[in-house]
Amino acid sequence: MIIGSISLAIAVSIIFIVVAYRLASDLAESTEVKQFNKQFSWLFEEFEVLLDNNQSPNQLIDALKDTRSYKSIESDIVAIDIISQQQKFAENNTVNQSMILNELKELDFPESANGTYFLNEQRLFWQFQRTPENTFSLLVVYKISSLEAALEYVAKRLSITAFLTFWLAIWAALTMSALITKRFEDNRKKLAFLAMHDSLSGLKNRAYLHDFFDNEIEHKLSISSTENGPIGALLIIDLNKFKDVNDTFGHAVGDDLLKVISSRLQALIADKDLLVRYGGDEFVIWFTMEASRDVNLLVSDILHCCSLPVPLVDSPFEVGASIGIAYCPQDGNKLDTLCKNADIAMYQAKKMRNGFAFYQKQLPNFSERQVLLRGQLSQALELKQFVLVYQPKVSLPDGKIVGLEALARWQHPIDGLLSPAVFIDLIEQSDAIHSFSRFVISEAIRQGKEWLDMSISLPISINLSAYNLADTDIVPYLREQLALYQLPAHLLEVELTESASMIDVEVTQRAFAELRSLGVKISIDDFGTGMSSFAYLRELDMDYVKIDRSFVASMMLDRRNELVVKGIISMCHDLDRKVIAEGIETKEQAQKLCELGCRFGQGYYFGRPASAIDITEGLVSTPGDKVI
Structure with a gap:
């Protein structure tokens, strides 16, 4: 900054001095030339008076030198000569003066003329004029003496001005440098603070x-x-x-x-x-x-x-x-x-x-x-390591498949195929929950459309979490995917756990209403595990209630659990809710549930979750199972 300011000050000073010097030089020269013109006029008038005496050119010069006009500018005259028709030049000068006159006489003068001439880098001014009869002419060469004095005067002032400008520039540069240094230091401290602190809370990072x-x-x-x-x-x-x-x-x-x-x-x-x-x-x-x-x-x-x-x-x-x-x-x-x-x-x-x-x-x-x-969730989504498998839902009276539940699996490159019990909590606690849910929705709808094109018309259920209900974009995304694959909405079912649906009843009710407006079926999963299960049967608009597997597993061993299951089935029928029993693993459980009035079931007894390819092969080989 200082070097730049000093350089700029020097450059400005040089330009200022050169311009000022030129202006002063031109002004001084112009002033002196005007003065010479006036004095030359007086000298020429006295010269014309002397011509009446019929003197020779040399005599005229001597007589002219005695005039008052000549004496007033004598110190500035370098050379003077009189030119006549009979005698071209009457030279009465020094060697240098002769050189000047010899060069000037080469000029073809008009009746009057003037100009400048340089001799050994000295600037000279000359004037020439003829008499009206064109018999004599007068040529005078001056040195511009006052120009040097004027320029010397100007040079001193300009030097002082340049000196002051130079130090003012240094002072300004030092001031600006101090300000910039302070600002730079402040910014450095701010950057250092931001590098080590959290911008939101102000805590260390x-x-x-x-x-x-x-x-x-x-x-x-x-x-x-x-x-x-x-x-x-x-x-x-x-x-x-x-x-x-x-x-x-x-x-x-x-x-x-x-x-x-x-x-x-x-x-x-x-x-x-x-x-x-x-x-x-x-x-x-x-x-x-x-x-x-x-x-x-x-x-x-x-x-x-x-x-x-x-x-x-x-x-x-x-x-x-x-x-x-x-x-x-x-x-x-x-x-x-x-x-x-x-x-x-x-x-x-x-x-x-x-x-x-x-x-x-x-x-x-x-x-x-x-x-x-x-730490591997985001990468797993990007690499499409998640896949869907499908578990059948059956009609208990005749064992026919009435639907399929889509279940996610993580095809981990090291640990192999992982069940939701290993990773679903991690997903719900991470920012990957929305991307993961959209993958499940899109893939299930795509597979449903593929089966529909094969004349396999089975509804597919997908599981959503409480976090999905709070996502205002989830229902529009469902609508978009149904339209994209042209799958009828009644072939899609959304399952939500009872505990998740009870987090915020108003949000759940609003989400359920939006889903039902699309024509999508709704199920409450793991029913019976919550504290207010029966009260919410009345509050929430649903199609299916899935009895939790814990009741089914203990139903054959504990009469009280059997009565609970019976009560749930009876109440759901009274409220026009269809009941699906989860976790059926034996023939005796299936028969008992059928006796209690449960129409639908799901569990390992009917089939484990399988890939879409295996499900397709099974449905094609046993076409009777395609009946809803």
Whole structure:
């Protein structure tokens, strides 16, 4: 900046000096030439007076030099000559003057003329004029003496001006440089802050945690012994119902929730601890171990503050949290290892629904496997590793197939074919839930259309979660896919678990109404496991009720369960709901359910889930089973 400003100042000064010098030079020359013109006129008038004396040219020159006009400009005259018709030049000059006159006499003068002439880089001015009779002419050469004085005067002023301009430019450059440096430093600090802090909550971020661990914790580990116990604990905190808030109320409300929780957590930790927003709805706390501090007290405070209602969209909302704790260095002396083990413990806490869990090496490998699978979900969707298999629904009186339930499987490249029990909870807790549900919908409708083209007209049921009900785009997507594949809506059935449908009855009722307006059938799955099962039979508009397999399995052993099943079947018939019994594995169960009035059943006794190819072969080979 300084070099650039100085260079600019020098360039401006040079241009200014050159222009000013030229202007001064031209002005001085113009002024002096005007003065010479006036004095030459006076000199020529006296010259004409002298001509009447009939003197020779040399005599005229001597006489002219004695005149007042000549004496007034004598110091500026370089050469003077008189030209006559009989004697071209009367030279009475020095060598240089003769050179000047000899060059000028080559010019073909008119009656009067003037001009400039350079001699040894000296600028000269000449004037010429003839008498009216054209008998004599007068030629005078001047040196422009006042120009040098004027230019010297101007040069001094310009030097002073250039000097002042130069230092003003330096001062301005230093001032601008200071301002720019300050702004650059402020921006650098802001960028450094943003690089190490979360822009939403203002908390430290993952990059800060890595830097903190590399610079401080690893130094403590190098000077401490594991025999002294842990130097700290890493806590991973995951909000339990944050996804519900985002899906139901939008990301803006979800951001407000995170700000509230961030503020509450910040108030709990001590100065020696570190709170980090790790990403999404996950927070990490580094807890410094000391004799007077107990991590259990902090965990209890965290669970309490996260369970307190958060006022969102004019109504309180409770989220809760699950916490995983890993000790350093006992559970890992590297940050990645600690985070992985704390994440395993957190997932165990979420699974057991007990709020928190400490990492233990004897935790089942299943927990670690779940963590790994959760990180592979997005890639599995992109690589189309999920497939659908189909399980028959049958008519209990005659055993004919009346429909098929589409069930998802994960064709894992290492672990093989995985059932929903392994991954469905992971999907529902991730952002992949909507993409996964759309895959199931599209694939089931496509397969249904393929069977319909083969004259196999069987309704296909798909399972949706509570998160799908909160998705306002799910019904339009269903409509779009039905239109795309031209599958009649009555050949598609949506199954929703009882517990999921009871999360928000108003949302469920609205979603059911939209689905029924399309002509899609609706089933309540796992019926009987909820606390308000019978009350919601009246509240929700559905086509089928699927009795949970737990009642079917114990029905033959416990008379009370048989009475419950009988009561469910009777009440559903009174409310005009069709009943499907799940989990039928024996002939005796099928017969008993048929005796109790259940018309439809599903289970391994009738057929295990199979691929679309196997189902197609079975339906084609036994055409009688195609009757609905």
